[in-house]
Amino acid sequence: xxxxxxxxxxxxxxxxxxxxxxxxxxxxxxxxxxxxxxxxxxxxxxxxxxxxxxxxxxxxxxxxxxxxxxxxxxxxxxxxxxxxxxxxxxxxxxxxxxxxxxxxxxxxxxxxxxxxxxxxxxxxxxxxxxxxxxxxxxxxxxxxxxxxxxxxxxxxxxxxxxxxxxxxxxxxxxxxxxxxxxxxxxxxxxxxxxxxxxxxxxxxxxxxxxxxxxxxxxxxxxxxxxxxxxxxxxxxxxxxxxxxxxxxxxxxxxxxxxxxxxxxxxxxxxxxxxxxxxxxxxxxxxxxxxxxxxxxxxxxxxxxxxxxxxxxxxxxxxxxxxxxxxxxxxxxxxxxxxxxxxxxxxxxxxxxxxxxxxxxxxxxxxxxxxxxxxxxxxxxxxxxxx
Amino acid sequence: xxxxxxxxxxxxxxxxxxxxxxxxxxxxxxxxxxxxxxxxxxxxxxxxxxxxxxxxxxxxxxxxxxxxxxxxxxxxxxxxxxxxxxxxxxxxxxxxxxxxxxxxxxxxxxxxxxxxxxxxxxxxxxxxxxxxxxxxxxxxxxxxxxxxxxxxxxxxxxxxxxxxxxxxxxxxxxxxxxxxxxxxxxxxxxxxxxxxxxxxxxxxxxxxxxxxxxxxxxxxxxxxxxxxxxxxxxxxxxxxxxxxxxxxxxxxxxxxxxxx
Numbered sequence: 001x002x003x004x005x006x007x008x009x010x011x012x013x014x015x016x017x018x019x020x021x022x023x024x025x026x027x028x029x030x031x032x033x034x035x036x037x038x039x040x041x042x043x044x045x046x047x048x049x050x051x052x053x054x055x056x057x058x059x060x061x062x063x064x065x066x067x068x069x070x071x072x073x074x075x076x077x078x079x080x081x082x083x084x085x086x087x088x089x090x091x092x093x094x095x096x097x098x099x100x101x102x103x104x105x106x107x108x109x110x111x112x113x114x115x116x117x118x119x120x121x122x123x124x125x126x127x128x129x130x131x132x133x134x135x136x137x138x139x140x141x142x143x144x145x146x147x148x149x150x151x152x153x154x155x156x157x158x159x160x161x162x163x164x165x166x167x168x169x170x171x172x173x174x175x176x177x178x179x180x181x182x183x184x185x186x187x188x189x190x191x192x193x194x195x196x197x198x199x200x201x202x203x204x205x206x207x208x209x210x211x212x213x214x215x216x217x218x219x220x221x222x223x224x225x226x227x228x229x230x231x232x233x234x235x236x237x238x239x240x241x242x243x244x245x246x247x248x249x250x251x252x253x254x255x256x257x258x259x260x261x262x263x264x265x266x267x268x269x270x271x272x273x274x275x276x277x278x279x280x281x282x283x284x285x286x287x288x289x290x291x292x293x294x295x296x297x298x299x300x301x302x303x304x305x306x307x308x309x310x311x312x313x314x315x316x317x318x319x320x321x322x323x324x325x326x327x328x329x330x331x332x333x334x335x336x337x338x339x340x341x342x343x344x345x346x347x348x349x350x351x352x353x354x355x356x357x358x359x360x361x362x363x364x365x366x367x368x369x370x371x372x373x374x375x376x377x378x379x380x381x382x383x384x385x386x
Numbered sequence: 387x388x389x390x391x392x393x394x395x396x397x398x399x400x401x402x403x404x405x406x407x408x409x410x411x412x413x414x415x416x417x418x419x420x421x422x423x424x425x426x427x428x429x430x431x432x433x434x435x436x437x438x439x440x441x442x443x444x445x446x447x448x449x450x451x452x453x454x455x456x457x458x459x460x461x462x463x464x465x466x467x468x469x470x471x472x473x474x475x476x477x478x479x480x481x482x483x484x485x486x487x488x489x490x491x492x493x494x495x496x497x498x499x500x501x502x503x504x505x506x507x508x509x510x511x512x513x514x515x516x517x518x519x520x521x522x523x524x525x526x527x528x529x530x531x532x533x534x535x536x537x538x539x540x541x542x543x544x545x546x547x548x549x550x551x552x553x554x555x556x557x558x559x560x561x562x563x564x565x566x567x568x569x570x571x572x573x574x575x576x577x578x579x580x581x582x583x584x585x586x587x588x589x590x591x592x593x594x595x596x597x598x599x600x601x602x603x604x605x606x607x608x609x610x611x612x613x614x615x616x617x618x619x620x621x622x623x624x625x626x627x628x629x630x631x632x633x634x635x636x637x638x639x640x641x642x643x644x645x646x
Contacts, residue, residue: 241496241500241503241504242504242507244493244495244496244500245493245496245500245504248493248494248495248496249491249493249494251455251475252487252491252493253476253493253504254454254455254474254475254476254479255453255455255475255476255479255485255487255491256476256479256485256504256505256507256508256561256565257476257477257479257480257507257508257509257565258476258504258507259476260475260476261474
């Protein structure tokens with residue numbers, strides 16, 4: 001009975017730490033910058049796919065290398081997704097600051113594009129995209145040196161856009177015809193792919209009559225490391241100070257000489273990088289597919305909102321509470337515990353499936369937010385209205 | 387450590403002819419409504435210039451345009467002879483303008499010390515790192531700041547947003563000085579502040595001008611403070627309508643342009 005409860009709490013915390021890891025990046029991007037990033041889940045998915053690629057590369061090396069691939073995968077996932085976040089911020093989101101509805105729609109569009117991208121990405125597609133970028137942006141860059149660039153800019157775009165697109169598409173078709181399947185076969189396809197955990201992460205630590213899975217312990221440790229690192233970065237480093245300043249008062253920060261655009265880009269890259277790490281962690285728990293991100297996006301937003309926007313502590317507590325509650329209800333542990341009280345036990349048995357547990361937790365969150373709309377840890381004091 | 391940097395001091399000596407700030411023929415619109423009309427204004431090095439006028443005549447708009455928070459439709463703004471209109475706000479701050487906005491705009495959820503450290507963002511990178519390495523971590527706020535505003539020393543670890551209005555105002559001025567600006571722009575530093583602290587702020591600003599030789603552009607309603615300036619500009623309906631030495635500031639002009 002007791003060990004069942006302990007097992008439940010451990011599993012709940014491990015679910016909570018996945019949620020927290022996923023929500024950490026969002027807490028920075030949504031909590032600090034106020035940008036609603038619907039593509040956050042898909043950035044996680046990119047991280048998971050990066051892990052898959054790194055794993056395959058290290059499989060070739062074999063032996064000890066394969067045991068250590070997860071650390072390289074973490075770094076690679078962070079770098080790839082941070083770079084993607086940087087491009088996303090520079091290319092799309094920076095034009096939409098202060099317009100939450102447009103940001104929501106734009107990032108949702110990005111998330112759909114990303115989902116389809118991992119389904120259909122192949123050599124042809126990659127070559128086509130790279131070629132298009134080289135031609136189009138190269139031409140813009142080259143022509144921007146001309147003194148009358150401002151005047152001819154629109155003309156350049158109207159001519160170069162279809163031209164580079166046409167060249168890229170034709171090249172793609174030609175390559176596809178010449179190399180056939182070798183070039184057109186999708187890398188990942190629409191099916192889920194499996195990431196094999198290294199040997200030392202399989203199995204578990206036997207405690208009493210149940211097991212603590214090593215993979216889950218690893219994720220808990222990883223989450224703690226990331227939270228500590230983010231906390232130290234935000235509170236001890238010079239860039240952390242700048243980030244906190246810009247998120248609280250953008251125009252005054254600029255008046256002090258803080259390069260706000262750099263801060264925005266850095267913050268967004270950091271949030272995306274954390275999503276990438278979360279994706280890497282998620283890939284240890286199950287197979288990874290184009291829809292992986294969607295499974296997490298709602299939960300992570302819940303964590304940030306319940307915790308209180310802009311508060312790291314809030315996100316931590318909220319993630320743990322939501323994770324544990326979902327697991328305890330969903331696995332039927334609570335129902336077992338309440339066996340003596342018949343009506344309560346029946347009530348919880350009804351909710352003792354994964355999806356029904358989620359229904360119950362979300363209903364509770366809805367009720368909770370009626371009473372505490374600002375979350376668990378709202379901003380206090382005279383600073384709130386300032 | 388003095389509050390002005392060496393380059394500025396020599397600059398003011400050698401080229402007194404170039405004004406520190408030169409605003410010419412500036413026109414600013416909010417949408418289609420014409421706010422500033424052909425404004426000309428000059429601040430000479432080491433001088434304190436006061437901008438007076440009733441509420442809503444465009445004083446704050448002018449200062450915001452100087453900082454780059456608003457985009458003028460036409461005209462030019464030069465800092466020490468260099469046009470700054472094309473530069474973004476943060477680069478203007480780094481080229482030597484210290485801004486103390488109306489309403490103070492202290493960053494609320496940062497400590498007083500962090501607010502002060504952010505003031506150093508306007509320093510060139512080389513000087514900033516020099517300051518970091520030379521002094522220990524607990525003592526990187528120069529003593530001059532605490533001599534000017536002793537109250538800040540006891541509050542270094544309080545949140546900026548928890549200070550009283552007067553304390554926030556002192557913090558905002560101190561923060562602007564941390565960047566060792568060539569031009570200090572103050573927007574109604576005494577607005578809504580108790581009289582004893584108004585005097586303290588006044589004394590501090592006078593001392594800053596006397597000891598560092600920086601130029602000051604001040605928007606002010608408080609007559610006693612206005613009299614401290616060397617030169618005044620009076621604004622009405624978005625244009626400069628009178629200017630002169632403050633020693634010649636007659637009661638009639640005061641009656642017309644000050645809200646008191």
